[in-house]
Amino acid sequence: MDSKKYLEDLNEIKDLMQKSSRFISLSGLSGILAGVYALIGAAIAYVVVTNSTRTYLILDGYIFRLMLLDLFLIAFLSIGTAIFLTTRKARKNGEKIWDTSSKRLVINFLVPLLTGGLYILIILGQQKYGQTAALMLIFYGIALVNASKYSIGDIRYLGYTEIFLGLICALFPGYGFWLWVAGFGIMHIVYGLFMYFKYDRA
Amino acid sequence: MGIINNINKAFDHRVRLGIMSVLMVNEYADFKTLKELLGVTDGNLASHSKALEQAEYIVIEKRFIGKKPNTRYRATKSGKTAFKDHLNALEQLINRNE
Numbered sequence: 001m002d003s004k005k006y007l008e009d010l011n012e013i014k015d016l017m018q019k020s021s022r023f024i025s026l027s028g029l030s031g032i033l034a035g036v037y038a039l040i041g042a043a044i045a046y047v048v049v050t051n052s053t054r055t056y057l058i059l060d061g062y063i064f065r066l067m068l069l070d071l072f073l074i075a076f077l078s079i080g081t082a083i084f085l086t087t088r089k090a091r092k093n094g095e096k097i098w099d100t101s102s103k104r105l106v107i108n109f110l111v112p113l114l115t116g117g118l119y120i121l122i123i124l125g126q127q128k129y130g131q132t133a134a135l136m137l138i139f140y141g142i143a144l145v146n147a148s149k150y151s152i153g154d155i156r157y158l159g160y161t162e163i164f165l166g167l168i169c170a171l172f173p174g175y176g177f178w179l180w181v182a183g184f185g186i187m188h189i190v191y192g193l194f195m196y197f198k199y200d201r202a
Numbered sequence: 203m204g205i206i207n208n209i210n211k212a213f214d215h216r217v218r219l220g221i222m223s224v225l226m227v228n229e230y231a232d233f234k235t236l237k238e239l240l241g242v243t244d245g246n247l248a249s250h251s252k253a254l255e256q257a258e259y260i261v262i263e264k265r266f267i268g269k270k271p272n273t274r275y276r277a278t279k280s281g282k283t284a285f286k287d288h289l290n291a292l293e294q295l296i297n298r299n300e
Contacts, residue, residue, distance in 0.1 A: 006292045009219055013289070016223040020231065020239050100228075100235060 023102040023151050025095050027085035028200045031192025034078035039185040041074040042177070074184075089200070101150060109147035112139055133176030137166030137183045152199065158191045209295070210288040212257045217242055217250040222285045225260060225277035233273040251275060259284055 018024070045067055052063050090097045116139020120132055144159030162183050169179040213219055220240040224231050231239075237247055254260045259281030264273050277285070 006296055009216065010289070010292060010296070012216065013219055013223040016220055016239060017227045020224040020235075021227040096238070100231075 019095075019101075021101060021150070023095070023099075023105045024199075025086055025090035025093050025097075026151055026155070026195070027082065027089050028192050028195030028198075030078075030082040030085040031188050031195060033081045033085075033192070035185050035188030035190075035192060037074050037077045037081075038188060039181065041070050042181045042185060045070050046177070105147055105150040108150055109143050111143075112146050113143040115139065116143070130173040130176075131170060133180040134166050134169035134173065137162050137169055137179065139166075140183075141166055152195070154191075154195065154198070158187060161187055161191075209291045210284055212254065212259065213285065213288045215250065217246060218254055221247075221251060221254060221260065221275065222277065222281065225275060226282060226285060230274045230276050232275070236275065254281070257281075257284075 048066055048070075049063065087097050090102075096102070116135060119139070120135050123135075124132065141159045141162030141164075144155050144162060146159075148154075148156035148159060165179050165183040165187070169176050169183075172179075213222060217240060220242075221236060224236060224239055233247070236251075237244065240247065242250075251260065251262060255262050258278060261276045261278055262273060263276065264271065266272065
């Protein structure tokens with residue numbers, strides 16, 4: 001009996017199931033860079049806020065707008081880098097960049113993330129600042145867990161880590177800045193390195 | 203005999219295996235997606251999907267998106283069950299031989 005042929009069949013089946021339902025070309029390198037941007041952004045924020053007349057952050061126009069600009073730049077650079085490097089990797093893998101699986105991934109990532117983003121803006125408008133860092137971490141974590149079903153499964157663990165840090169942050173709002181640094185900076189670098197060595201180098 | 207009872211003739215071709223694999227994990231797949239994933243020609247995909255349709259393992263739905271015709275495929279319940287049985291039979295066969 002030709003069990004070798006059947007074994008090949010089974011492998012091909014597994015491969016097709018994976019390829020047709022998951023977008024696997026996410027770049028690990030872009031995770032590392034996102035973490036680096038976050039650390040640089042946080043360092044800038046730290047310097048700006050400690051050198052201002054007030055050493056804490058409130059919605060007093062100038063400093064707050066600088067911080068928003070800082071955050072916006074981090075997000076913009078991270079997303080830009082991720083799109084660029086992922087496109088490059090997908091092309092190398094012969095995978096389509098914008099197909100059913102990548103669309104599904106983006107939608108499932110964006111729904112919780114945008115919900116969280118809007119919610120944070122709403123409560124900032126109501127002058128509740130204390131939980132901002134915690135909410136950013138929690139919603140980002142939920143977005144990652146949700147998206148992980150449609151991509152490399154390991155992202156789920158980054159999501160769990162972010163949610164965990166977010167909950168700690170909610171308990172100790174005074175350390176919000178440092179937990180934000182840990183979650184968006186250090187964790188991105190750690191997981192980015194992990195993904196890079198596990199998937200990109202092969 | 204025995205162990206090869208569940209090997210299903212309807213799936214005994216790599217294109218058919220491929221179609222079923224994709225439809226097991228996706229609710230729908232359209233013609234173009236399947237063609238690209240499996241790397242087959244139009245005619246090849248059409249004839250193998252027709253065979254699976256006749257066995258009532260998949261449903262072929264033809265519809266229009268705007269003015270463009272669009273064909274999409276979906277696995278039926280009996281198709282999914284039959285494919286699972288087939289995979290289990292393959293697995294047993296391989297384990298038996300090792």
